[in-house]
Every structure is written in C-alpha cells, then in structure tokens.
Amino acid sequence: DQQVKQNSPSLSVQEGRISILNCDYTNSMFDYFLWYKKYPAEGPTFLISISSIKDKNEDGRFTVFLNKSAKHLSLHIVPSQPGDSAVYFCAARSNFGNEKLTFGTGTRLTIIP
Amino acid sequence: DVKVTQSSRYLVKRTGEKVFLECVQDMDHENMFWYRQDPGLGLRLIYYSFDVKDINKGEISDGYSVSRQAQAKFSLSLESAIPNQTALYFCATRELGQQTYEQYFGPGTRLTVT
Secondary structure (H helix, E strand, O other): OOOEEOOOOEEEEEOOOOEEEEEEEOOOOEEEEEEEEEOOOOOOEEEEEEEOOOOEEEEOOEEEEEEOOOOEEEEEEOOOOHHHOEEEEEEEEEOOOOOOEEEOOOEEEEEEO | OOOEEEOOOEEEEOOOOOEEEEEEEOOOOOEEEEEEEEOOOEEEEEEEEEEOOEEEEOOOOOOOEEEEEEOOEEEEEEOOOOHHHOEEEEEEEEOOOOOOOOOEEOOOEEEEEO
C-alpha cells in the first residue's frame, strides 16, 4: 500500500518557467512533509519541508504548499534552472511515535534550456 | 556538514554470496537507516536504529540483517544474495530531536546480483 504517491514519473519544463511537482498521501497521521532532490550517482539531499500546521513554506525559488483536506502537497520551483534537473522525492513523517519517513516514488524533472 | 560514508559505490555479487555494506557517519547522530531504491518504487526502508541498542525492521527486511556496532556505524548484510536484491542501497542518519526530521544520506551503493 503506497501511502505517499507521486503520480507523475517525469516532468519537462522550459528554463525560466515554473515547475510544479505533486504528491498525494493517504495516511492522516502524517504531520510533517519533506522534499528531497537526487542527482545521478548521489544520495538524496534535503530541499524543503513543511509542518502540517502550515499551508505554505517558502525558501528562495522553492515553495511547498500543503492542502490537508485534499491530502496533497506540491513543490513549486520558480524560475526553473537547468541545475534543477533531478529526481524529486516527497516524504512524510507520521506522528505515531516514531521518526521514520515514508517516501514517494519520485518524479524526474528535466529543465529544457 | 554531516558526512555519511558507505563502504562501496558499486558491488557485483553472485547468487548465494554474502554481501556486507558498511555505513559510517561523522556526527554521532542517534538515528540511522538503511533504504533500497528500485525504479518506480522510490525509497523503501529496510531497517532502522534509534541508538546502539535499538534495531527495528522496516517495510522490506526479509533477506537482510543489520548491526549497529557503534553510534557512528550501521551495517547491512545479505546472508545469501539473490538477483531481486539488485538495487541501489542508501544509508541515512538523523539527529534525535531535530525538528525538521531531515535525514542525511550517503552516496549509495549499487549492488548487482547475478
């Protein structure tokens, strides 16, 4: 049972435009959400996160939006740059007493120059 | 910066061979994790440890074992490797109490079982 879903395996966006990556979850016990970025031959690196008590968190070109009623979060990158080409994973943490993260399947973002 | 080191970047093993993957971190983080990544399946948790005396199974622990030799070391073993264990393996760490729940990942080990 995939509790965190990224339904788009890949996305291509023109340089300078907005990239929107989506993530849906099913577990209502998730209370913290993270986005990771992964380049080939490297481990995932943390990008941005959001607590379930907020609906938006912004860090430079990156903004994460959380819609709890829809159990949906999205990552906006604007403007998109070639260095943003990578695989993006969303992850969620349950408040049920442990520190594990549940990861989505990933979306490969390609920025077209 | 946290540094997470994995003992091998690439490994090729035959079916039935033993595999040992070592992970070392330089920040003495309490929490350590082993994940595997497969195409289309994302990152799945194999085992995790919250301190030296604590080991817990993740969602796909069958066929794997771990040991936490020290606060900084967490090793993953495959006693008898099989081809469907061919995957990319990542070790990760987290500082207990860190409010962002961020985990720091190693560079990964690409294991091929023939």
